[in-house]
Amino acid sequence: MxxxxxxxxxxxxxxxxxxxxxxxxxxxxxxTLETGMGGAIAVLSAQVDDMTRALDEARGIAGSAEQNLADLTSRADKIARRLELLMASLHDLPEPQEGAGQGAPEDDARRLRFVRRRAARDLEDVE
The missing domain is CATH 1.20.5 (Single alpha-helices involved in coiled-coils or other helix-helix interfaces)
Structure with missing residues (x-):
């Protein structure tokens, strides 16, 4: 046994x-680093590092874009307030007179007038 x-x-x-x-x-x-899972892990690790750097750059760009957008928005608000003030001040202007928009009668006499005449050749074609 x-x-x-x-x-x-x-x-x-x-x-x-x-x-x-x-x-x-x-x-x-x-x-093995060349062909096995070690190689795949090394490649993935390098890709993770690259993506981390790209993400940090994107965060920096987004932060600067956010600041730029905030600045532009504040400028637009200031300009909008100025435009509202200008529009409100237009209501304070007096109404235009009826005859004020047209020229005086002596201006009409001085106005140059142009007359177009047909050449003799054009008159023969018409008849």
Whole structure:
């Protein structure tokens, strides 16, 4: 009985040793930097670093754009207030007189008049 138990124990130890060698070989292939998961992890790590830098740049640009937009909005508010004030001041102007928009009668006499005459050649074509 002891002999059978020893043989089973030896077989189990031999099976465990083979299993450990197989796992060690798989783990070596898994962690190689060129072709295994180690390479994929290294690439992903580099991409995460690049994305972090890009995100920081985007945050900086967004912050400056936000400040620029706030400045433009405040300028637009100031200009809108000035325009409202100018529109309100237009209501205070007197109404125009009826004859004030037209020129005086002596201005009409001085106005130049242009007369276009047809050339003799054009008159022959008409008849």
């Amino acid at each position: 002891n002999l059978i138990a020893d043989m089973l124990m030896t077989a189990a130890a031999l099976g465990a040793a083979i299993y450990c060698f197989v796992l060690a070989a798989r783990l070596r292939r898994f962690t």
